[in-house]
Structures are given as structure tokens and as C-alpha cells.
Amino acid sequence: MIMDYDQICKNVLGIDPKVRFAGICDETGETKYGGMREGLTSLLSPQESQKSNLQAVGRWGLRKSLTSKTGRGIYAMTQYEKLTRITIPLDDDHLLVVTTEVDADHRNIINNTLKLIQQ
Known part of the structure; x- marks a missing residue:
């Protein structure tokens, strides 16, 4: 299945x-x-965004080491004081990164995002 990432x-x-x-x-x-x-406007510079993304990619790599026992990771969410970040692995080489306002309906956003990816 080929996804249209844009x-x-x-x-x-x-x-x-x-x-x-x-x-x-x-x-x-x-x-x-x-x-x-x-x-x-982004809270992070382009370099800081790349660093943050790279940290998320690294954490997903660590999660993969436990997949045989826990099953495949579906998403991860981190709440910060100024925003919430949701990460969803798409394949071995791509990670979807979504940031929201802190008071967003995260459950709705995550569920609808997962439905979009599965289509």
C-alpha cells in the first residue's frame, strides 16, 4: 500500500x-x-524540530526491541506545558509527527488520524 504523505x-x-x-x-x-x-509559528527552530524528531525516531527504535512481547506500537503521546506531540510510525522509514494545543481533544485526533492512515 502506497500512502500519499502530503x-x-x-x-x-x-x-x-x-x-x-x-x-x-x-x-x-x-x-x-x-x-x-x-x-x-513553530515553537522550535527548524534545527530544534529536526532534533526533536530524531529523538522520537530513536524512541520508536527502542520500542521495536520489545515488539515480540508487547506487540507493535500504534502511537505515542507526550504532553508538554505548551503543546502535545503525537507520533505514529508509518513504516520502517517514516514517522508521522502531530502537535496540538494542550487543550485539544487528543483521543479524537488520534482515532481519526489512525483511520486516515488505515484507508
Whole structure:
């Protein structure tokens, strides 16, 4: 199954106006598809975003080492004071990174994002 990564990012931004960012990064942490919601400014510089993505990619690599016992990871969510970050592995080389406002309906955003990916 081939995914249209740009369209996935646009669709995720359309799920809820409190989604700030929807992007897909590769194993280097570089955002290859998607980006910030129009009119918003990123809290991180491009270099800091890549570093943050690279840390998320690394954590997913650590999770994979336990897959035989826990099953495949579906998503991870981290709540920060200023935003929430949701990461979803798409394949061995790409990670969907979604950031939202802290008060967003995360369950709805995650469930609808997972439905988009499965289509």
C-alpha cells in the first residue's frame, strides 16, 4: 500500500483546528512532508524540530526491541506545558509527527488520524 504523505498531513490538519502541525519525518529526523498550520509559528527552530524528531525516531527504535512481547506500537503521546506531540510510525522509514494545543481533544485526533492512515 502506497500512502500519499502530503495528503495525510493535510487531512490530519483538517481533523481539528487545534492541530498545530502535521508532518512526516524520515530516519534522519528531517520533515519531508507536511508542516505547520497556516498562520501559526513553530515553537522550535527548524534545527530544534529536526532534533526533536530524531529523538522520537530513536524512541520508536527502542520500542521495536520489545515488539515480540508487547506487540507493535500504534502511537505515542507526550504532553508538554505548551503543546502535545503525537507520533505514529508509518513504516520502517517514516514517522508521522502531530502537535496540538494542550487543550485539544487528543483521543479524537488520534482515532481519526489512525483511520486516515488505515484507508
